Amino acid sequence: xxxxxxRQHIFDGLWRNHPVLVQLLGLSPLLAVTTxxxxxxxxxxxxxxxxxxxxxxxxxxxxxxSETLQLPILSLLIAAWVTAAELIxxxxxxxxxxxxxxxxxxxxxxCMLLDRAQNFAIRNTVCRATLDAVIVGSxxxxxMLVVGAIRELFGRGTLFADMYLIFGDIAxxxxxxxxxxxxxxxxxxxxxxxxxxxxxxxxxxNLIYNRRHRPIDVPKPGAKRxxxxxxxx
Amino acid sequence: MxxxxxxxxALALTLAAVFASLLIASLEMLTxxxxxxxxxxxxxxxxxxxxxMDNQPAAFTFVSLPIDNRYLEVLxxxxxxxxxxxxxxxxxxxxxxxxxxxxxxGGAIKLLVGIDxxxxxxxxxxxxxxxxxxxxxxxxxxxxxxIDSFKRRSLNNPKPSGWAIKADGGIYDQFTGATITPxxxxxxxxxxxxxxxxxxxxxxxxxxxxxxxxxxx
Numbered sequence: 001x002x003x004x005x006x007r008q009h010i011f012d013g014l015w016r017n018h019p020v021l022v023q024l025l026g027l028s029p030l031l032a033v034t035t036x037x038x039x040x041x042x043x044x045x046x047x048x049x050x051x052x053x054x055x056x057x058x059x060x061x062x063x064x065x066s067e068t069l070q071l072p073i074l075s076l077l078i079a080a081w082v083t084a085a086e087l088i089x090x091x092x093x094x095x096x097x098x099x100x101x102x103x104x105x106x107x108x109x110x111c112m113l114l115d116r117a118q119n120f121a122i123r124n125t126v127c128r129a130t131l132d133a134v135i136v137g138s139x140x141x142x143x144m145l146v147v148g149a150i151r152e153l154f155g156r157g158t159l160f161a162d163m164y165l166i167f168g169d170i171a172x173x174x175x176x177x178x179x180x181x182x183x184x185x186x187x188x189x190x191x192x193x194x195x196x197x198x199x200x201x202x203x204x205x206n207l208i209y210n211r212r213h214r215p216i217d218v219p220k221p222g223a224k225r226x227x228x229x230x231x232x233x
Numbered sequence: 234m235x236x237x238x239x240x241x242x243a244l245a246l247t248l249a250a251v252f253a254s255l256l257i258a259s260l261e262m263l264t265x266x267x268x269x270x271x272x273x274x275x276x277x278x279x280x281x282x283x284x285x286m287d288n289q290p291a292a293f294t295f296v297s298l299p300i301d302n303r304y305l306e307v308l309x310x311x312x313x314x315x316x317x318x319x320x321x322x323x324x325x326x327x328x329x330x331x332x333x334x335x336x337x338x339g340g341a342i343k344l345l346v347g348i349d350x351x352x353x354x355x356x357x358x359x360x361x362x363x364x365x366x367x368x369x370x371x372x373x374x375x376x377x378x379x380i381d382s383f384k385r386r387s388l389n390n391p392k393p394s395g396w397a398i399k400a401d402g403g404i405y406d407q408f409t410g411a412t413i414t415p416x417x418x419x420x421x422x423x424x425x426x427x428x429x430x431x432x433x434x435x436x437x438x439x440x441x442x443x444x445x446x447x448x449x450x
Contacts, residue, residue, distance in 0.1 A: 057249075057252065061245050061248060061249060063241075064241045064242065064244055064245030064248070065242075065245055066238050066241065066242040066245075068242070069242045069245060069246055072246070073245055073246055073249045076249050076250065076253055077249055077252070077253065079253070080252065080253030080256050080257055081256075083256075083257050084256050084257060084260050087257070087260045087261055087264050087268070088260065088264060090264070090268050090271070090272075091264035091267040091268040091271060092264075092267065092271070093271075094268070094271035094272055094274070094275045095275055098275070161375075162375075184367060186366065186367035186368075189366050189367060190366055190367075
């Protein structure tokens with residue numbers, strides 16, 4: 001990633017090395033809260049904000065991080081940003097904080113944050129670290145939105161329900177019911193349905209990617225990580 | 234070389250700790266007021282829903298009273314809890330009683346039951362539950378209007394034998410695939426009405442507007 005242009009970087013974060021679709025990071029919040037678009041938006045934006053904050057601070061401290069203290073310091077920074085995010089959500093969107101419950105503080109356990117801090121932010125300038133956080137965070141957020149929209153549509157037959165949790169009373173009438181009548185597909189609301197959906201999305205992603213890039217992606221011996229759906233480049 | 238790295242690491246750890254504490258402490262101070270206001274507003278909205286008056290909760294003021302110990306068991310409340318009396322123009326209008334059913338399918342179902350002082354239910358709302366998604370969760374007002382079948386009911390309407398789900402010979406609908414959940418809710422609402430009947434006069438007397446607590450929206 002050293003000599004990549006910003007464009008290449010954006011392509012990597014949003015597509016080729018997508019944090020969830022390729023690296024399978026942050027699966028637990030993804031599956032737990034994306035039963036509606038509103039929840040997905042809330043947690044996705046909170047994660048994006050925390051990622052930006054933690055990347056900036058990690059990058060600032062990068063010259064002082066020794067190998068031994070790297071992990072505790074980065075964890076401390078991430079935890080601080082998560083607490084900050086939680087305080088803000090509680091003050092400005094109290095109903096959302098009730099809805100997200102424990103998954104708001106659990107952002108701190110999203111491996112994506114530690115991955116970006118450890119593998120990118122502490123090796124790059126503040127500017128590049130911020131850009132990276134915005135790109136990777138947006139990749140995560142956009143997938144949250146896709147999964148949230150699909151699960152809400154099929155699981156509850158609605159779109160934009162509960163948006164008032166975030167936007168207040170003006171959003172009370174945003175609910176759309178694209179299907180006629182009472183429509184529910186139970187499995188879409190349950191974690192099992194979330195897993196299936198992620199599986200299909202990964203498959204679709206790999207299908208498209210492999211069609212276009214087959215010649216480039218020759219797997220090298222000795223993979224960096226085991227739990228991935230493609231090669232992390 | 235060794236000392237240099239150690240000093241540098243110590244500096245980094247200190248900086249990170251100071252930064253973390255400052256960030257959290259200052260944000261906590263900045264948002265404290267707003268957070269408690271949001272919380273109060275959310276609670277007021279909730280109380281308003283139970284009063285079936287969600288458009289004008291501001292017309293009410295609320296008095297909070299501790300619930301007498303002898304009612305706690307029937308209400309399913311483990312520890313001391315408070316109930317609220319809604320006052321309209323200073324007159325007691327309704328009691329809002331927290332109540333917990335422990336006979337649900339997935340653990341405690343927390344309810345909030347609004348009962349006006351003519352002993353009729355204004356509305357019931359589910360505060361929290363862990364019933365099966367797609368089956369038992371129809372007790373939520375967002376999922377179906379089942380919970381509204383309690384509106385304007387009282388201990389005599391229906392007769393005591395009617396205070397059950399249809400499968401048990403009562404008047405309340407059960408859900409396809411879920412009878413335990415609605416049965417638990419119906420029983421708990423009836424139990425709450427009985428507590429209200431017993432405590433009504435005490436609550437009326439105690440809600441005389443001496444320490445009425447204005448909750449700003």
